[in-house]
Amino acid sequence: MNKSRRSFFQRTVSLVAASSIFSSIPSFAFNTQGTKKMKMTFRPYTLELKHVFTVASLSRTTTPVVLVEIEYDGIVGYGEASMPPYLGESQESVMAFLKRVDISKYGNPFDLESILADIDSLAFHNTAAKASVDIALHDLVGKLIGQPWYNIWGYDKTKAPNTTFTIGIDKANVVREKTKEAVGFKILKVKLGKDNDREMIESVRAVTNVPLTADPNQGWKDKFYALDMIHWLKEQGVVYIEQPMAKERYDDHAWLTERSPLPILADESCQRLADIASVKGAYSGIVIKLMKCTGMREAHKMITLARANNMKVMFGCMTETSCAISAASHLSPMVDWADLDGMLLIKNDAFTGTIVKEGKLVLSDEPGIGVKKIG
Numbered sequence: 001m002n003k004s005r006r007s008f009f010q011r012t013v014s015l016v017a018a019s020s021i022f023s024s025i026p027s028f029a030f031n032t033q034g035t036k037k038m039k040m041t042f043r044p045y046t047l048e049l050k051h052v053f054t055v056a057s058l059s060r061t062t063t064p065v066v067l068v069e070i071e072y073d074g075i076v077g078y079g080e081a082s083m084p085p086y087l088g089e090s091q092e093s094v095m096a097f098l099k100r101v102d103i104s105k106y107g108n109p110f111d112l113e114s115i116l117a118d119i120d121s122l123a124f125h126n127t128a129a130k131a132s133v134d135i136a137l138h139d140l141v142g143k144l145i146g147q148p149w150y151n152i153w154g155y156d157k158t159k160a161p162n163t164t165f166t167i168g169i170d171k172a173n174v175v176r177e178k179t180k181e182a183v184g185f186k187i188l189k190v191k192l193g194k195d196n197d198r199e200m201i202e203s204v205r206a207v208t209n210v211p212l213t214a215d216p217n218q219g220w221k222d223k224f225y226a227l228d229m230i231h232w233l234k235e236q237g238v239v240y241i242e243q244p245m246a247k248e249r250y251d252d253h254a255w256l257t258e259r260s261p262l263p264i265l266a267d268e269s270c271q272r273l274a275d276i277a278s279v280k281g282a283y284s285g286i287v288i289k290l291m292k293c294t295g296m297r298e299a300h301k302m303i304t305l306a307r308a309n310n311m312k313v314m315f316g317c318m319t320e321t322s323c324a325i326s327a328a329s330h331l332s333p334m335v336d337w338a339d340l341d342g343m344l345l346i347k348n349d350a351f352t353g354t355i356v357k358e359g360k361l362v363l364s365d366e367p368g369i370g371v372k373k374i375g
């Protein structure tokens with residue numbers, strides 16, 4: 001084929017492909033130049049946990065969240081900010097941030113890149129607050145297009161992974177009971193980092209033989225202890241380790257990763273896209289969470305950058321409703337592992353959406369992030 005014919009052929013193929021995609025999109029979705037305006041509302045909501053949840057640093061029975069709605073042309077997108085204490089945000093700080101967001105000034109909801117960059121520039125940190133707007137906008141845009149985000153991104157939703165179910169630190173008998181309740185999960189995550197690491201694993205192993213992951217949440221103080229423990233954990237069927245030591249100890253993590261028989265993932269050390277440059281070489285991979293990284297748009301970029309740097313990717317969560325968990329699940333077909341069990345740990349979920357069936361994430365076919373409000 002000569003150059004001009006090839007050029008014509010490529011143009012024709014592109015036009016056919018574009019028209020077949022856009023023919024399925026309602027025409028009103030692109031009419032964004034009129035008088036329609038986006039409107040945002042939000043309210044505090046307190047998640048009640050099924051069990052007291054203990055990690056290396058603290059215990060808690062509730063998690064504060066803020067639920068967000070962005071309405072445009074009669075269609076509503078849902079978002080959520082979840083604030084575990086260690087990120088330093090509260091319902092008050094999130095709502096104070098959201099009051100500063102004038103969503104009505106953005107004329108085109110499809111302009112996610114500009115809108116979200118502008119909102120990010122309003123303040124440092126406030127990552128959960130920013131994530132709540134990001135999720136609501138993605139839900140809205142998906143609904144305007146009439147497609148779920150896994151389709152928009154081009155992911156096969158049947159490739160969504162199994163999710164871990166998390167067993168918090170507790171006494172041996174309680175850990176055995178919690179493990180029994182986790183029947184059906186194909187992989188479990190065990191919190192470590194206090195003074196009973198071996199007892200925790202042995203209590204879980206007394207009940208089940210499924211693969212495990214371990215998360216000391218920066219709780220290990222000594223790199224030699226960490227290396228010995230990781231060798232023992234590998235013998236116990238653990239497949240990766242999250243954040244063994246304090247987040248600023250890059251050199252010690254590099255030492256550990258070089259010698260570890262298991263992948264070492266940066267969680268507290270890696271919050272946003274720019275952090276990948278800092279953790280590259282010190283860790284085998286990263287843990288992405290919407291509440292750390294400001295939402296779906298940056299999470300998508302983090303997966304791409306981590307992959308380009310040959311790093312593993314795990315998608316994690318906070319204690320969240322099915323709103324934020326469903327949003328995260330649309331990216332899950334692209335990650336190595338998922339820990340998206342936050343909605344299973346609470347008694348008062350405010351949404352239905354992505355579910356866990358026989359341990360695997362199952363995404364709904366609804367547009368946007370695929371959630372429906374309860375009540």
Ligand code: MG
Nearest residue numbers: 215242243267
């Ligand atoms: Mg972690």
